[in-house]
Amino acid sequence: MNVQRAYSLFEVKALDDEKRTFSGWATTPTPDRMGDVVDPMGAKFKNPLVLLHQHDRYSPIGLVRFEKPTAKGIQFEAEIPAIEDEGSLKDRVDTAWGEIKHGLIRAVSIGFRALKYAFRDDGGIDFQEVEIYELSTVSVPANADALISAVKSMDGRPLSRDLLEQIKTLDFASRRSSPVQLIAPQTKNLNGAVRLIRP
Incomplete structure (x- = not known):
C-alpha cells in the first residue's frame, strides 16, 4: 500500500498571530470522509514533521510537533514562520497563514505509510499501524x-x-x-x- 492520507477538521484552539502557531487534532480514531480509521496508538513519527500545503511536497509551509498519541487521537501544534525576505517562499507562507487565520482552511490531513491494515466491510480501511511523515493544511476534501x-x-x-x-x-x-x-x-x-x- 502506497502513500495514504487521513483527513480531519481542526478547531483552532490557540491561535497566536505573533508566533503564527495553531493547534488541533492531527488524527482521531473516528472514520474520516473516506470511511478510513487510523488507530492513533499504532502511529509512529519523529518530531518535528514538515507542515505542507495541500499535500504538495514542494510547498512546505512550516513545522509541526505531534503530542504523545492517546486513545482519543494525536494533538499537534504547528508553526508557520514569518519570512521577511520578499519572494515566493514569503508569499506561500503568508497565504497559508492567512487561510488559517481567516478560517478559509479548516482541515488537516496526515500523510503516512501503512504498516499494518485491514479492509472493513463498509469499504473503509482500518490502519492499525502507520508511519506518519507529514501534516498538511487542506481544503475540505471531496468524497x-x-x-x-x-x-x-x-x-x-x-x-x-x-x-x-x-x-x-x-x-x-x-x-x-x-x-x-x-x-x-x-x-x-x-x-x-x-x-x-x-x-
Whole structure:
C-alpha cells in the first residue's frame, strides 16, 4: 500500500498571530470522509514533521510537533514562520497563514505509510499501524459522491444508477491497489462517457 492520507477538521484552539502557531487534532480514531480509521496508538513519527500545503511536497509551509498519541487521537501544534525576505517562499507562507487565520482552511490531513491494515466491510480501511511523515493544511476534501456529482454536471446529463454503482465499485476495488480517478473529457468527445484512469 502506497502513500495514504487521513483527513480531519481542526478547531483552532490557540491561535497566536505573533508566533503564527495553531493547534488541533492531527488524527482521531473516528472514520474520516473516506470511511478510513487510523488507530492513533499504532502511529509512529519523529518530531518535528514538515507542515505542507495541500499535500504538495514542494510547498512546505512550516513545522509541526505531534503530542504523545492517546486513545482519543494525536494533538499537534504547528508553526508557520514569518519570512521577511520578499519572494515566493514569503508569499506561500503568508497565504497559508492567512487561510488559517481567516478560517478559509479548516482541515488537516496526515500523510503516512501503512504498516499494518485491514479492509472493513463498509469499504473503509482500518490502519492499525502507520508511519506518519507529514501534516498538511487542506481544503475540505471531496468524497466519492461529490466527485461523481461533478462528473454529472460536465455535460449536463445525469449518469445512470448502474454506472454510478460501477464507479463506486471501482473506487472500492482501487483502494486495494492504486486509486482510480474520474476525469473530464478534454480533447476527445466521449459522447457523455466517463473516462477512468489509473495514475
